[in-house]
Amino acid sequence: MYKIKVSYAPSVRRLPSYLLIARQAFEHGDEFLSGTVIANELSLEPIQVRKDLSITGIVGKPKRGYPVEALVKAIESYLNWDQEVKAVVIGTGNLGSALIGFPGFKKHGLNIVAGFDADAKKTGAKVYGVPVYPITDLSSRLPQLGVTTAVLTVPSEFAQMVTDQLVSCGVKALWNFTNVKVKAPEDVVVQNEDLSSGYAMLSIKNRLRHERLD
Amino acid sequence: MYKIKVSYAPSVRRLPSYLLIARQAFEHGDEFLSGTVIANELSLEPIQVRKDLSITGIVGKPKRGYPVEALVKAIESYLNWDQEVKAVVIGTGNLGSALIGFPGFKKHGLNIVAGFDADAKKTGAKVYGVPVYPITDLSSRLPQLGVTTAVLTVPSEFAQMVTDQLVSCGVKALWNFTNVKVKAPEDVVVQNEDLSSGYAMLSIKNRLRHERLD
Known part of the structure; x- marks a missing residue:
């Protein structure tokens, strides 16, 4: 599994x-942008931004x-977002459809070229x-599409089975929106996306708000 | 704005x-669970888990x-997930609908009681x-529903306007899925959810994979 230094992840x-x-x-035509302006915009400390x-x-x-x-x-190059990455979305329910239609991804070089569904x-x-x-059609279409990145939004019970299929079709990068920590070979990159993580953050902030009010 | 210690956020x-x-x-009926087992399951270091x-x-x-x-x-209590939080979803497109149907939230005490849409x-x-x-109907329904938490999945151009409306209706916690950093009063908690953040992580891992292969 490819890990980045844990301390880097929040950055x-x-x-x-x-x-x-x-x-x-x-x-807007600005020539320079200060770290302090970015920090104010995002409610962060300037030193953190730098x-x-x-x-x-x-x-x-x-x-x-x-x-x-x-x-x-510099940011685009660091993230490799200056290069096009073709991807497929597996599971085209509401979440999969939302990701296919997400306007931001194209700007990051992520080009979703197909969806797949069992229904x-x-x-x-x-x-x-x-x-x-x-x-x-996965095994016939994926190599033809030249895709090695997949977004997984299938029901949890199918997550591992579909992952195995994707790996056997040559997928090397998997963005996993199910709550199953899928197993993949060492040379496959997996990014687990857990919507509950964001809710945990909201919950803690809300709790701190209440504690201040008490 | 209520901030938690930045170093706590990843935890x-x-x-x-x-x-x-x-x-x-x-x-499964287990009495004890070791930090090492959790760490292995999630590909983390045991010391990090502890x-x-x-x-x-x-x-x-x-x-x-x-x-x-x-x-x-202990986890439920720390996150306040042992208490029910009623919420509404503003914008019931694909993403909003996916969040309404997300099976995990109910287990975390998050009860989405209504959606709102302009369409x-x-x-x-x-x-x-x-x-x-x-x-x-926001201003008439929200107080009646007794809701102070809102999930925002409207198109970006309406994000700030809807936020202002929600705040005036008594919303105190906002989970924002738009890519606009909405402004809210000091006593309102905002959690910005950026789907691009997860893609940035996948991109970096993928880049490291390529660099190892080169």
């Missing part, structure tokens, strides 16, 4: 927010901040213009 | 995974591990048994 998670702000500044951005290799200028165009490119009522149709194929 | 984000494993052990769990106040026994029932209760074609119907009302 990596914040990079997309920085990128969004940097792109807005670029579209530390996070340093992992991309970008260097700011004293008193002026980061050169905007270079900042956008014959969903296959043959298009979701946001993306074709949905029967899941039984 | 809090992992608690739901620990809770899932602890609940499975409980259902550090994370320590924030809940749970204490393990040498060589035996954590008492399972107490562990479940008359969506209102009046039910999503996973949950009624969807016109967004114009």
Whole structure:
């Protein structure tokens, strides 16, 4: 399993927010963007922003901040978002469909080229213009599509079975939205996305709010 | 804005995974669960698991591990997940509908009691048994429902306007799935959920995989 230094993960998670702000500044025609402005926008400490951005290799200028165009490119290059990644979504229920239609992904180089579903009522149709194929076509279609990245939004009970299938079809990167910690070979990258994690954060913040009021 | 210590956030984000494993052990009738078993299951270091769990106040026994029932209760209690929180989902498109139907939330005490949408074609119907009302009914319905938590899945351009409305209706906790960093008063808790964050993690892991192969 490929792990990144655990201490890096929160910084990596914040990079997309920085990128969004940097792109807005670029579209606005700004030449420089200060870490303090980014920090204020995101309710973070300026030192945190500078530390996070340093992992991309970008260097700011004293008193002026980061050169905007270079900042956008540094984040994109660090995340490999300057290159197109073709992906498929397995399971085109509400969540899968939402991900296919998510407007942000294309800007990050993520191009979802097909969906797959076990439900014959969903296959043959298009979701946001993306074709949905029967899941039984995985082994024939994936190599043909040249895809090695898959987004998993199937019901939990099928998560491991579908993962095994995807791996056997050459998938090397799996973005897993099920709550099953699927097992995959060492050379396959898995990112587990747990919607409950965000709710845990909201819950803690809410609890702190109540404690302050008490 | 209520902030938790930044260093705590990754631990809090992992608690739901620990809770899932602890609940499975409980259902399986296990009396103790070791940090090492949890660590193996989640591909984490045992010391990380013990550090994370320590924030809940749970204490393990040498060589035996954590008492399972107490562990479940400690995590639930720390997150306030042993108490019901009623919430509404604003915007019942694919993502909003997926969140309404997400099976995990009920287990965390999160009870989504209604959806709201601006699209008359969506209102009046039910999503996973949950009624969807016109967004114009917010101010009359929210106090009546006794809800102070809202999940925001509207198109980005409406995010701030809807946030202002929710705040004026008494919402105190906002789980924001739009990519707009909405502004809210100091006494309102906001958790920004950015699907791009997870993709940034997958991208970095994938990049490291490629670099190892090169």
